Amino acid sequence: MGGLLVAVLLPMAAAAGLRFAVGARSRAAGVAASTVTLICFGLVLAAAAEHLHAPSSVSYPWIPQLGLNLTLVADGLSLLFALLITGVGSIVFTFATAYLGPDENCRRFFSYLLLFMSAMLGVVLSGNLIVLFVFWELTSVSSFLLIGFWHQREASRNGALKALVVTSTGGLAMLVGFVMIGIVCGSFELAHVVEHRELLYASPWAGPAAFLVLIGAMTKSAQLPFHLWLPSAMEAPTPVSAFLHAATMVKAGLFLVARMGPLMAGVAIWTPMAAGVGLATMVWGSWLALRQTDLKGLLAFSTVSQLGLIMSLLSQASPAATSAGLLHLLNHGLFKGALFLLVGVIEHEAHTRDITRLGPLPARMPRVHTLLAIAALSMAGVPPLGGFVSKELFLEWQLNLGLFTAVVAVVGSVLTAAYCFALAIGLARGRGAPVGEAAAAHDPGMSLLWGPAVLVTAAVGLGFAPQAMVGSLVESATAAAVLDAPLHLHLALWHGWSTTLAASGVAITGGYILYTFWWQQSSIVPATLITDRLYSGFLVGLEKGARAITDSYMSGYLWRYLVLILSVGVTAMVAAVVGSGFDSPVVWNARTTRAHELLIIVGALAAAVAAARAPTRLAAILALGANGYSLALLFSLLGAPDLALTQVMVETASVALFLAVFVYLPPYRPMRNKRFRPGHMAVAALFGFGVAGLVYVVRGMRVAPTIAGHFIAKSVPEAGGHNIVNVILVDFRGLDTLGEITVLSVAALAAYSIVRGLRERRADGDIS
Amino acid sequence: MKRDSLIFMTVVPWVVPVLLAASLMLFLKGHNAPGGGFIAGLLTAVALVLRLLAYGSESVRGKESLYINLIIGGLAIAATTAIVPTLLGYPFFTHTFGHVHVALLGDIELASAALFDLGVYLVVVGNVVTVIVALTLSDEPPSDRDAQANGAEGTGAQDGH
Numbered sequence: 001m002g003g004l005l006v007a008v009l010l011p012m013a014a015a016a017g018l019r020f021a022v023g024a025r026s027r028a029a030g031v032a033a034s035t036v037t038l039i040c041f042g043l044v045l046a047a048a049a050e051h052l053h054a055p056s057s058v059s060y061p062w063i064p065q066l067g068l069n070l071t072l073v074a075d076g077l078s079l080l081f082a083l084l085i086t087g088v089g090s091i092v093f094t095f096a097t098a099y100l101g102p103d104e105n106c107r108r109f110f111s112y113l114l115l116f117m118s119a120m121l122g123v124v125l126s127g128n129l130i131v132l133f134v135f136w137e138l139t140s141v142s143s144f145l146l147i148g149f150w151h152q153r154e155a156s157r158n159g160a161l162k163a164l165v166v167t168s169t170g171g172l173a174m175l176v177g178f179v180m181i182g183i184v185c186g187s188f189e190l191a192h193v194v195e196h197r198e199l200l201y202a203s204p205w206a207g208p209a210a211f212l213v214l215i216g217a218m219t220k221s222a223q224l225p226f227h228l229w230l231p232s233a234m235e236a237p238t239p240v241s242a243f244l245h246a247a248t249m250v251k252a253g254l255f256l257v258a259r260m261g262p263l264m265a266g267v268a269i270w271t272p273m274a275a276g277v278g279l280a281t282m283v284w285g286s287w288l289a290l291r292q293t294d295l296k297g298l299l300a301f302s303t304v305s306q307l308g309l310i311m312s313l314l315s316q317a318s319p320a321a322t323s324a325g326l327l328h329l330l331n332h333g334l335f336k337g338a339l340f341l342l343v344g345v346i347e348h349e350a351h352t353r354d355i356t357r358l359g360p361l362p363a364r365m366p367r368v369h370t371l372l373a374i375a376a377l378s379m380a381g382v383p384p385l386g387g388f389v390s391k392e393l394f395l396e397w398q399l400n401l402g403l404f405t406a407v408v409a410v411v412g413s414v415l416t417a418a419y420c421f422a423l424a425i426g427l428a429r430g431r432g433a434p435v436g437e438a439a440a441a442h443d444p445g446m447s448l449l450w451g452p453a454v455l456v457t458a459a460v461g462l463g464f465a466p467q468a469m470v471g472s473l474v475e476s477a478t479a480a481a482v483l484d485a486p487l488h489l490h491l492a493l494w495h496g497w498s499t500t501l502a503a504s505g506v507a508i509t510g511g512y513i514l515y516t517f518w519w520q521q522s523s524i525v526p527a528t529l530i531t532d533r534l535y536s537g538f539l540v541g542l543e544k545g546a547r548a549i550t551d552s553y554m555s556g557y558l559w560r561y562l563v564l565i566l567s568v569g570v571t572a573m574v575a576a577v578v579g580s581g582f583d584s585p586v587v588w589n590a591r592t593t594r595a596h597e598l599l600i601i602v603g604a605l606a607a608a609v610a611a612a613r614a615p616t617r618l619a620a621i622l623a624l625g626a627n628g629y630s631l632a633l634l635f636s637l638l639g640a641p642d643l644a645l646t647q648v649m650v651e652t653a654s655v656a657l658f659l660a661v662f663v664y665l666p667p668y669r670p671m672r673n674k675r676f677r678p679g680h681m682a683v684a685a686l687f688g689f690g691v692a693g694l695v696y697v698v699r700g701m702r703v704a705p706t707i708a709g710h711f712i713a714k715s716v717p718e719a720g721g722h723n724i725v726n727v728i729l730v731d732f733r734g735l736d737t738l739g740e741i742t743v744l745s746v747a748a749l750a751a752y753s754i755v756r757g758l759r760e761r762r763a764d765g766d767i768s
Numbered sequence: 769m770k771r772d773s774l775i776f777m778t779v780v781p782w783v784v785p786v787l788l789a790a791s792l793m794l795f796l797k798g799h800n801a802p803g804g805g806f807i808a809g810l811l812t813a814v815a816l817v818l819r820l821l822a823y824g825s826e827s828v829r830g831k832e833s834l835y836i837n838l839i840i841g842g843l844a845i846a847a848t849t850a851i852v853p854t855l856l857g858y859p860f861f862t863h864t865f866g867h868v869h870v871a872l873l874g875d876i877e878l879a880s881a882a883l884f885d886l887g888v889y890l891v892v893v894g895n896v897v898t899v900i901v902a903l904t905l906s907d908e909p910p911s912d913r914d915a916q917a918n919g920a921e922g923t924g925a926q927d928g929h
Contacts, residue, residue, distance in 0.1 A: 641802040645794075649810035653896055656817040661903045720865035720879050721799035729804060730881040730888070734861045737884075738846055741891040745839045748895040752836070755902040 001051075001058040003043040004072050004125055007086070011036055011118035015111040024107045030097025033110035037093045037117065041086035048079045052476050057127050057191065067188050071127035076476025080326060081124035081255055083473070084333050088247040088455070089117050095341055095451035096239035099348065109149060109237070116142035120248050124255055129178040129188040133171065136220070139249050140167045146244060147236040159232035162535065166229040170219025174256075177212030180205040181263070194262050194483075201266050210267040213260055214274055221253025221307045224281045228531040231300040238344030241296065246303050246336040254307065254329060257314045258322065258481040265317030265483070274315030279398075279408050281308025286415035288529075290422070290518060295343045295353040298419060299336070302379070305416060306332050313394060314481070323478040323489050324393030330470055331386045331462055335375040338455035339423070342372045345448050350434075350441035359434025361427045367443045371456045373424040378459045380420030381413065382508060384493055386462025395507070396500040410503055410510075417511020418518060426519050466491035563680065566687045573690035580697045597637060604630035617668035621658045625651055642725040773822075780822040787815035795889055805885035809892025816897050820904065832901055838894030846887025849880055 014036045022028045055075035062068045093113065100106055119142055122135030141164070148160030182188040184203045185196045193200075200206050217223075222230040233245050244250070257274055264270040285305030292298035310332065313325030345368055346361075347353045361369040374385065381391030391413065398409035434441075443449070461469055467490060475489045495501065553564060604627050611623035628651035636644035711724050711732065721727040729737050791811035798804030820827060853862035865879035 642804070642807070645802055645807050646810070649807055649814065652814050653810055653817070656814060656821065657900055657903070659821060660817060660900050664903070719863065719881060721881070723798060723800050723802065723804065725802075726798045726804040726885070727881070729806070730799075730885045731863050734850065734863070734881070734884060737888060738850060741846060741888055742843060744895055745843055745891055748839060748898050749836065752832070752898050752902040 001047070001056065001072060001074060004047050004074060004082075005058075005060070005070075007040040007043040007047075007082070008072070008118055008121045008125060010040060011114040011121070015114035015118065018107050018111050018114070022107055024105050025102065027097060027106060029107040029110045030093065030100070033114050034090065034093040034097060036114060037086060037089045040117070040121070041083075041090050044079065044082045044086050047074050048083060048473075050074075052076060052079060052472065055476075055480065059127075059189075062131070066130075067182075068130055069128050069189065070131055071189060071191075072125045073127035073190070074125070075480040076473065076478070077255070077258055077480040078125050080330070080473050080477040081251070082121055084251075084330065085117060085120050085124065085248050088333055088337050089243060091451040091454055092239050092243040092247075092337070092341070095242075095344075095448065096237070098447040099239055099344060100237070109146075112142055112145045112149070113240070113243070116146065116244060116249070120252070123252055127190045129182060129190060129193070132190075133175050133178055136174070136216075136252065137168060137171050139244075139252060140164060140171060140220075143167070143233070143244050143249055146240045147233045149237055149240070150235070153235065155232075156235040159229075159235040162232045163229040165535075166226055167219050170216045170226065173212045173219075174216025177209040177216065180209040180212070184209075190259070190263075197263050197266060200263065206267045207269055210264050210270045211273070213256065213264065214270065214277075217253035217256040217274070217311075218277060219253070220256070221250050221311060222281075222304045223253070223277050223308060223311060224284060225531050227281065227285065227301075227304045228529050228535055230304055231297055231529075232532075234294075234296040234300050238296070238340060238347065241299075242337045242340030242344065245300070246340050247333040250303060250307055251310075251329060251333070254310050254314055254325075257311060258326070258477075261314070261317045261322070261481045262483045271315050271317060275312045278308045278310070278312030278315065279405065279412070281305065282312065282412040283308075283408060283415065286412055286419060290415060290419045290514075293355045295346065295355060295423075296340075298355075298423070299339055299343060302416070302419060303332075303336060305412070306336065306379070309394060309412070313397065316397070317482055319478055319482050319489075320393070321397050322481050323474050324390055324397055326474050326477050326481075327462075327466065327470065327491065328387075328390035328394060330474070331378065331390050331459065334455045334459040334462065335378040335387060338371065338375040338452040338459065339379070341452040341455070342368055342375070345444055345452070346441070348448065349444055350438040352436070352438050355422075355426070356431045357435040358427065358430065358438050359432065360430035364434075364439075364441050365443050367449060369427060371449070371452050372427065374456050375452075375459060376420045376423035378463070380417040380424070380508065380511060381504060382417075383504075384463045386459045386466065388463055388504070389466050389491060389493055391507075392495055392500055392504055395503045396495075396498075399499060399503060406503070410507055413503075413507035414510035414514060417508050418514040421512055421515035422519065426515065429519070431519070463493055466493070559680070563683055566683050570683065570686045570690050573694045574686075577690070577693040577697050580701065597634065600630050600634050600637070604634070613670075615670050617662070617665065620668075621655060625655045628654075642723070777822050780818055784815045784819055787811060787818070791815065795885070798885060799879060799882060805888035806892055809889040810896065812889070812893045813896035813900075816893070817900055820900065832898070835894050835898040835901060838890050839898065840894075842887045842890025842892075842894060844887075845890065846884050849884040849887065 014033065018029050018032065021032065051074035055073070057071055057073040057075075059072075060070040062070045093110070096109070096113070097106075100109060116139060119135045119138035123132055123139060126132040126135060144160045144164040147163055148156050150156045178188070181193055181200060184200050184205050185193045186199070187193060187196075200209065219226040219229075230245060230250065234241055236245070282305045285301050285303075285308055289298050289301035289305060292301060306328075310325045310329050313321045313328065316322065316325075343353055346358070346365070349365065349368075350358060352358065361372075378385035378387035381388050395409055395413065398405045433439075458469075471489060471491055474491070478489070553560075555561075607623050607627035607630060611620050611627060614620035614623055628647060632644045632647035632651065635641075635647055711728060714732075715721055715724045715727045719727045719731040721731070791808040794803035794811060795805060795808035796803075798808065849863075850861045854860050863879065863881040863884070865881065
């Protein structure tokens with residue numbers, strides 16, 4: 001089990017370590033990252049050998065007070081996903097090392113990729129819901145960074161943002177669902193939750209929790225109506241698309257459905273909702289895929305569709321359906337990973353991935369095209385490839401379920417087969433002659449080909465010997481995903497003559513006919529997504545709304561800001577004073593004001609009036625200072641030396657500040673030259689009286705005995721200080737002070753940045 | 769921005785050390801008498817601003833990053849004193865103090881809260897000086913015509929378009 005912990009943490013440590021180990025553009029980053037991935041693959045393999053038929057878990061306390069433990073689970077389900085992640089990861093990492101251009105920032109790329117792999121392993125191995133959520137969000141963040149890797153492109157930035165917005169919204173919904181489950185069942189440990197699932201079923205929270213968790217799974221796995229982010233995510237470098245957006249991350253949603261199956265299968269809405277969404281996504285996604293001319297776009301929608309297919313199987317919580325879904329998931333990881341890498345190769349060599357510009361491929365890129373065709377035919381479910389085996393199981397399940405699902409499944413399969421034929425046969429015939437650089441394209445060297453070749457070989461092998469290759473893995477994973485289900489799985493290429501075989505035949509034949517019809521269409525208009533338009537409209541509306549609100553009060557006139565701020569203050573104070581009802585007995589100190597105190601007060605008032613009436617700015621500044629120093633004097637006379645000292649310092653600093661910026665201020669306009677503004681006067685007067693009223697009311701509002709005695713008593717024995725004010729600031733209320741100095745620093749840095757930014761813009765001539 | 773006031777420039781070198789010494793005193797006795805990191809920080813900042821006023825913005829040009837590092841360093845010290853106890857198994861923000869006896873100086877109290885206060889001190893100095901330096905480092909005072917346009921609405925300071 002320790003090996004699995006290392007597998008989760010090692011890539012994360014390596015992601016940070018790359019920063020110090022290699023140069024930014026060094027290819028060594030790729031070699032190091034590939035090595036780390038291979039080590040992780042080895043660790044997972046070792047764990048699989050030990051725990052595949054003997055599931056176990058281990059728990060490391062993280063924040064035990066909150067019930068947060070880093071619990072790692074080694075069972076069939078987690079090991080299947082971990083093997084897929086590290087296995088495909090090893091190939092993609094080495095592929096990417098050869099794929100990235102010499103000018104790319106390899107170090108940053110592989111750091112992100114390693115971070116992602118760490119997070120993804122954390123998701124599938126975690127046995128604690130909150131920890132799972134943390135890793136889940138970490139995959140969203142690293143996906144954001146990877147989609148936006150070419151951040152100088154606007155489309156990359158938009159795609160990255162869209163993926164983050166959609167998946168993290170779903171992640172938050174999922175968190176709320178997790179919290180419901182955790183509170184009802186009394187723990188966030190998955191094993192505990194599953195054991196006490198009856199508590200959830202008996203509570204009213206079961207439905208909402210299932211719904212919210214499913215929203216998380218649907219956003220991550222790009223199910224309708226959240227499928228919009230996946231096509232935009234194709235702006236990422238192609239190895240990323242192959243790894244995150246085909247083989248692993250988008251399967252996190254499927255993993256969640258399988259992982260939560262034992263718990264959620266007993267909740268009424270779980271299976272119908274997930275299966276319905278899955279089937280709808282499968283049909284709609286394949287229809288959208290058919291209408292693409294961009295190869296990556298086609299693969300993106302095809303991934304959406306295939307994820308829907310698997311979702312419809314995994315949500316059934318039945319051994320037969322779940323094992324079929326897991327087998328197809330493995331198949332999909334292999335053939336889709338290979339397809340993405342091959343499209344990456346095509347783009348690398350031909351500098352386009354537009355079907356209409358590529359021309360017939362086999363003449364120039366025979367190897368690439370052969371591999372691509374095999375992978376595409378596996379996806380279409382053509383025997384004897386791996387996809388055929390799992391597609392058969394899918395059709396068999398949907399046929400047995402009822403007429404409606406059978407028709408939907410067959411329609412989806414026909415559409416799927418059609419776009420797969422477009423890839424396999426269509427690219428061989430070409431849509432017109434190659435354009436531009438595509439004409440000179442040729443097969444690349446083995447460094448770019450062996451990765452896809454390994455994946456395609458595995459996909460073919462899954463057709464001939466599925467039982468030998470993954471039989472026990474799928475069986476063990478199914479046992480983990482379905483409760484108490486005896487399962488004797490036998491995967492085979494040949495299932496005998498049956499209606500399922502007939503349905504497969506219909507799907508392949510129908511797909512071929514649809515493809516030939518479709519391929520003859522002179523032009524294909526790529527679909528735009530309704531949800532995409534809604535998303536853009538929402539973003540634009542949000543920005544417009546925010547700007548409208550901001551513009552409504554950010555007029556640029558200081559006096560308007562002051563009126564606004566003071567008015568809000570006046571309203572709050574009036575509400576507080578009036579709300580108190582003036583009925584509390586006010587306790588005043590029984591002492592009369594002494595003559596010199598009165599004198600100081602009169603002096604402060606006179607200084608305030610002088611500041612308002614001053615003929616020059618300098619006089620106004622000095623009068624303000626006099627006002628502040630008078631108050632400081634008053635404080636010191638009334639027994640608040642710390643306050644007085646602070647007041648003196650603040651006054652001095654503000655006078656110094658005024659003097660420092662004196663020459664930059666606009667010409668001073670004395671108050672007496674301005675027209676009389678009764679509104680301003682009213683606001684000022686109300687504010688003054690409001691503060692006075694507030695002080696009056698607060699004095700009478702004591703609801704508990706004063707805490708001063710406590711501080712006086714504890715100051716020396718507990719904090720070793722005689723200055724209670726300072727002891728409160730640095731010790732008793734230290735957290736408040738830490739918060740205050742943090743806010744202060746942020747404000748100062750913001751002021752500094754604004755001023756410097758203005759200066760630079762002025763220097764650039766942007767501002768006159 | 770250079771103000772050639774002979775009296776000011778002559779006095780400042782004498783006043784600034786006194787102010788700094790006073791601020792050091794306020795800081796050190798803050799735990800038991802009026803004073804403390806906040807007030808001492810303000811006093812130090814005032815001393816530095818006096819220097820700035822006497823010798824002009826040339827004396828601080830290029831040192832902005834130093835003042836920003838003061839803020840960051842102060843925050844780091846304050847946060848560290850709060851976090852270190854948790855690593856030792858105490859609650860967040862646990863402070864401790866002790867007495868040592870040093871020859872000549874007598875009984876000296878060492879409190880971990882003083883370290884936190886040092887963080888506050890550095891943050892306050894950094895804040896005040898950063899803002900004032902930023903405001904005074906403009907290359908040229910705006911010409912009268914610009915100022916006229918900016919000041920068209922009385923006290924209004926426009927955000928510059």
